[in-house]
Amino acid sequence: MSASAATARPRAPGRAGTVHSRRLLVLAGLFAILAVAVMLSVMVGAKPVPPGDVWHALTAQTGTENDIVVRSLRIPRTAVGVMAGVALGVAGALMQGHTRNPLADPGLLGVTQGAAFAMVFGIMALGVTSLYGYIWFGMAGALVASAGVFALGMAGGRGGPTPVTLALAGTAVSAFLYALTSALVLMDQRAMDVFRFWQAGSIAGRDGEVVWQVLPFVAVGLLLALFNAPGLNALSLGEDVARALGQNITLTRSVGVAAITLLGGASVAACGSLSFLGLMVPHLTRPLSGPDHRWLLPYSGLAGAAALLLADVVGRVVARPGELEVGVVLALLGAPFFVALVRRRKPVRL
Amino acid sequence: MRLRAVDVKLGYGDRVIVDGLDLGIEAGTVTTIIGPNGCGKSTLLRALGRLLKPSGGEVLLDGKRIDRMPTREVAKILGVLPQAPTAPEGLTVADLVARGRHPHQTWYRQWSSGDESAVNEALSMTGLLDLGERPLDELSGGQRQRAWISMALAQGTDLLLLDEPTTFLDLAHQIEVLELVRRLHSELGRTVVMVLHDLNLAARYTDHLVAMRGGEVVAAGPPGDVLTEGLLAEVFDLAAKVIEDPVTGTPLVVPVGPLPPPARRD
Numbered sequence: 082m083s084a085s086a087a088t089a090r091p092r093a094p095g096r097a098g099t100v101h102s103r104r105l106l107v108l109a110g111l112f113a114i115l116a117v118a119v120m121l122s123v124m125v126g127a128k129p130v131p132p133g134d135v136w137h138a139l140t141a142q143t144g145t146e147n148d149i150v151v152r153s154l155r156i157p158r159t160a161v162g163v164m165a166g167v168a169l170g171v172a173g174a175l176m177q178g179h180t181r182n183p184l185a186d187p188g189l190l191g192v193t194q195g196a197a198f199a200m201v202f203g204i205m206a207l208g209v210t211s212l213y214g215y216i217w218f219g220m221a222g223a224l225v226a227s228a229g230v231f232a233l234g235m236a237g238g239r240g241g242p243t244p245v246t247l248a249l250a251g252t253a254v255s256a257f258l259y260a261l262t263s264a265l266v267l268m269d270q271r272a273m274d275v276f277r278f279w280q281a282g283s284i285a286g287r288d289g290e291v292v293w294q295v296l297p298f299v300a301v302g303l304l305l306a307l308f309n310a311p312g313l314n315a316l317s318l319g320e321d322v323a324r325a326l327g328q329n330i331t332l333t334r335s336v337g338v339a340a341i342t343l344l345g346g347a348s349v350a351a352c353g354s355l356s357f358l359g360l361m362v363p364h365l366t367r368p369l370s371g372p373d374h375r376w377l378l379p380y381s382g383l384a385g386a387a388a389l390l391l392a393d394v395v396g397r398v399v400a401r402p403g404e405l406e407v408g409v410v411l412a413l414l415g416a417p418f419f420v421a422l423v424r425r426r427k428p429v430r431l
Numbered sequence: 432m433r434l435r436a437v438d439v440k441l442g443y444g445d446r447v448i449v450d451g452l453d454l455g456i457e458a459g460t461v462t463t464i465i466g467p468n469g470c471g472k473s474t475l476l477r478a479l480g481r482l483l484k485p486s487g488g489e490v491l492l493d494g495k496r497i498d499r500m501p502t503r504e505v506a507k508i509l510g511v512l513p514q515a516p517t518a519p520e521g522l523t524v525a526d527l528v529a530r531g532r533h534p535h536q537t538w539y540r541q542w543s544s545g546d547e548s549a550v551n552e553a554l555s556m557t558g559l560l561d562l563g564e565r566p567l568d569e570l571s572g573g574q575r576q577r578a579w580i581s582m583a584l585a586q587g588t589d590l591l592l593l594d595e596p597t598t599f600l601d602l603a604h605q606i607e608v609l610e611l612v613r614r615l616h617s618e619l620g621r622t623v624v625m626v627l628h629d630l631n632l633a634a635r636y637t638d639h640l641v642a643m644r645g646g647e648v649v650a651a652g653p654p655g656d657v658l659t660e661g662l663l664a665e666v667f668d669l670a671a672k673v674i675e676d677p678v679t680g681t682p683l684v685v686p687v688g689p690l691p692p693p694a695r696r697d
Contacts, residue, residue, distance in 0.1 A: 181519075308538055315533050321482050321513035326586065327506025327534035372519035373526065375541070 111383035118390035122159040161287040168344035170385020173359025180244040187345030188356035194258035195226020196349045204272045223346030282353040282408020302343030310374040440487030449646040463633040466643035480511030506534035510588040525563035531585030553584035573604030593625040634681040658682040
């Protein structure tokens with residue numbers, strides 16, 4: 082999303098440069114944090130790999146044990162983590178912007194429960210067994226559930242769904258799907274086993290295939306998010322003002338919902354339920370970006386990826402020789418952190 | 432005629448508020464719509480600014496149907512400031528005013544020197560140049576209202592629709608905002624349509640007064656012709672004396688007391 086770096090706008094004479102360079106500095110800082118998180122994620126684990134060996138594996142692999150660990154385990158796992166983190170951070174910021182609700186997360190559109198139901202259904206009814214199979218089902222479930230929520234949110238209203246109708250429809254659809262999923266997993270032991278690991282949220286054991294499966298969805302989602310940022314800025318002044326400024330409200334909402342669906346759906350299909358990350362990250366980045374989505378979205382993407390990878394690294398070291406799922410770590414560490422953040426600076430009205 | 436409502440039918444859902452209304456706005460005038468609460472004046476303004484789509488009739492901007500023009504093109508001709516708008520916390524005055532440039536920007540070209548000068552002009556016009564970096568929520572009510580008007584000004588439109596721009600402001604700040612409207616009209620030749628509650632201020636700052644009741648235009652014309660004791664009774668159920676404003680010579684309404692609604696009068 083670096084294209085939005087070019088969108089900075091000088092303000093009062095004299096101070097123009099400082100605001101712009103401060104924003105770029107924050108962007109660079111977030112990139113640096115993410116780079117550190119990526120390195121840790123490649124090096125740390127049940128079998129620590131020193132930096133020299135990582136370099137060896139990347140540039141001149143000779144089939145040593147460390148080469149294999151790095152190339153076939155750590156790098157795909159890290160790539161999935163980066164993609165899911167970017168996707169959830171951006172989707173969370175989009176969701177909170179569109180609903181003007183600081184408690185919104187991508188799960189509110191029904192993507193989480195939609196993916197869960199479709200996966201469990203695929204396992205039980207169609208005997209899907211491979212991880213790749215689950216992911217396609219999860220993705221499809223997320224898309225269908227979100228489309229359903231959008232259609233329900235439209236019904237009755239004129240001129241597109243409103244934040245309130247979307248939230249109500251999302252809550253209702255999620256509750257309905259959750260009930261169906263619960264009923265199914267109670268009947269099927271194998272589905273239950275897959276479901277409980279999926280529900281915890283993890284990026285372990287994902288190989289390169291998963292990366293390529295999810296990448297197109299994330300890429301299109303990020304592109305739509307980039308297009309959506311100026312419109313979202315207009316919308317944050319209220320629908321009447323946005324319309325007066327020449328923004329097509331229905332189009333802006335539709336593009337936003339499509340982006341959230343693709344990003345949230347991709348991450349939920351690949352990693353399970355991590356929607357707390359989407360709730361938390363925009364609260365971390367908003368004090369840095371201010372209420373400008375052209376900066377908030379890229380900041381949230383970078384911070385989301387860094388937070389997810391760091392939580393995953395922590396999960397690998399605290400329970401040696403086993404691992405703690407990243408979703409568990411995120412919630413265990415994230416919740417107190419979030420509470421402290423909210424107490425220190427009151428949550429921002431959107 | 433810049434802006435025209437032709438036989439418009441307006442409402443929300445099944446509730447019809449205005450049925451079959453005609454109104455024309457001449458170029459280079461300040462028009463004020465007055466009337467009791469719920470008479471449809473804000474609804475009419477919203478329709479003129481294409482924030483509300485008429486269920487019947489049409490709104491014409493420079494002779495073309497406004498709902499068939501691309502909304503972004505309309506936004507370059509016509510600015511609308513709705514009633515009591517809200518901004519996200521932490522938004523600075525300069526940021527808010529810069530968002531007025533939205534219709535002139537594309538996703539790949541977000542800021543130009545034209546945008547820069549329009550924003551600075553709008554800020555200096557409203558006297559907010561020194562407050563540009565201040566968050567909107569730290570300003571006084573009058574300053575905040577001026578910031579929103581600056582945003583509409585930065586949009587750079589000939590036509591400006593303002594819905595109760597003086598609400599929640601003390602008298603001095605009301606005068607301040609209306610003096611600004613007068614300068615927009617006299618110095619920049621802008622066409623302004625607004626909704627006001629204060630009849631005496633409306634009389635002072637308006638070329639063309641439109642009085643509404645029950646979704647219909649009861650009288651329209653220069654304030655001196657419209658603001659009569661008979662009209663105040665008819666539109667507001669108000670007994671009042673109308674005298675000459677000692678400062679401007681425009682009509683000055685001195686309320687006497689409420690009248691029973693027209694059905695029980697005679």
